[in-house]
Amino acid sequence: MPELDELEARLARLEPADFERGLAVFRGKLRGAEASYLETCVRCGLCADSCHYFRADHELKSIPAYKLSQVASVFKRHCTVEGRLASALLGAKSFDRAMARTWVEAIFGRCSLCGRCSLNCTTGIHIATVLRAARSALAEMGLVPSDLQSVVTQSLESGNNMGITKQDWIETVEWLEEELQTAVGDPGARIPVDKEGARVLFTVNPREPKFFPLSLQASATVFHAAKEDWTVASEGWDLTNYGLFTGDSVQAGAIADNLLRSMQRLGCRVLIIGECGHGYAAARWEAPEWLGREHGFEVRSFLELMEDYFREGRLKVDPDRHQDPVTLHDPCNLVRHGGVCEPQRTILRRTVRRFVEMIPNRAENFCCGGGGGQLAMARFQAKRVQAGGVKAEQIRRSGAKTVVAPCHNCIDQLMELNREYRLGVSIKTVAEIVADALVFDQPVGR
């Protein structure tokens, strides 16, 4: 349990000044909306079943209102007069070592920031936003679990979260380009690197070149079939941003800036975020806020782009190649937080013979359990897999043989759930499903 000991050691070292700094950062993260959220909870408890953690363990500590109350109690005690004067009556509590430990356990250990509770809150509290502000405070105090923080540090130091060197990246792309040419039977097929002035800059989750190269090849096949003017970047190609999970906006902004600099360097017009939920939310919605400026270009999900291709008749597919029932997982950051809900459905309805929805789905879908940085935090692994049981049951009830997940973090978690809960399904990205169904009339790109 080295991580556990390390965290306890860090907690033990905290000085009063650390708590003051944490509180200052927390206050600084609040705006009128969050201050309002912190005043509103009536602790009705109706949010409980909306949380996959609670559904899995039925523990008080997993109820969203409990997690929120730990933060709200500190807010009351340190930011309100009435909380200072009548703390016992109003449930106001000091931000001390015990509370910091509670925050870490509740906010990092039992929450994937999926936001499902926000939609189900009786009063409408956007709980994930408040808990992210609390994560920021913990980040300021050095209490982010070290393995999660190391992913952010890796991104800052090497430009991608897996430390893939530029040479390895380029060689992987070149190898995949050869594979693409063989697969589509067209020696003119390309995966352009650093093509200046290309319309589309395509960004990638480092898990693709590292562990799932066929996923990247599938995306390239779709671009090739659609005759897109596209490129990948030799540097600044990683779409992930774990700063979204640690709550450190400065680091998150620096990571996001990698993509923006690639766009500027190559002069592309549209930044396409590959299939990654948090990557999309970070680049599309959060990066402008972290950096304090509007993007001077369009940021879109690869799903939206593929939907365009279908609408414009640029892709021909044979749905008979996917005869088994296929279901769709809705990544929280892409769908609930990102608003990209229908393109993936439009695509799958055209690409597979039997598309079945999970129940519930879309913005009401359950988190797979891998979000919020959970996959990177070893100390909470058992809880993560247990909470993922809700998703496993959804998949089982769908009767599908294939689960499509437009998010590589979700795919990692779903693969673990597949093993743990013996689901016996295959798990693919949307691009993989489309690429497998593509029909080429004749070689293109010559």
Added chain:
Amino acid sequence: MISGLQIGVLASGVWALGLLGALHRRAQGYGRRELFARAAGDPRKGVAYAFGKGMSPAAKESAREHLPTWFAGVGYHLGILAGLGYVALLLVGIELDGMLRLGFQAPLLAGALCGTGLLVKRAFTPRLRALSCPDDFLSNLLATAFVALAFARTISARLDAAFLAETMLLLLWVPVGKIRHCLFFFTTRYHMATHFGRRGTFPPASFPPRA
């Protein structure tokens, strides 16, 4: 002639409204987040959805799966609204009779029963009790007593003093405890709705959204 208790109720009302206004200013004093990301949806449509269909059991799993509690909550709040309307009428010297009185008695009785039910649920459900702080019980008790006494007052004018005194206590507590959600419910839901509306999550493409 206005009695001392009536003046007390009016003063408590001023206290409640004044402090709620101060609380609102305090919350908004944290500032407004400047947003740079281009909107994908219409925040106004998000607000319309969140304050309309989005509150219905068809849209909310938490309501759908806990219908008795959800209906109790609705009944409770309708009772409180009826009680506030009733006390306002009493303050201007209007006594209800006939069908109008029945029209108030029904929601008041329902509200009192629902409030009692929710209080009992909070007290005897271990998980809910553990989630609660003393304010949860006090607020629930004050509001339930208010509705119950309002109902009783419609039957007997002799309870006038007790009802007005209870109204004073309730109004004094409104901005101090969690009953402040009578204000923050609206601001919170507005903020949440504009957030999800802007991102295109609200309103959902189909309704009910799970279909």
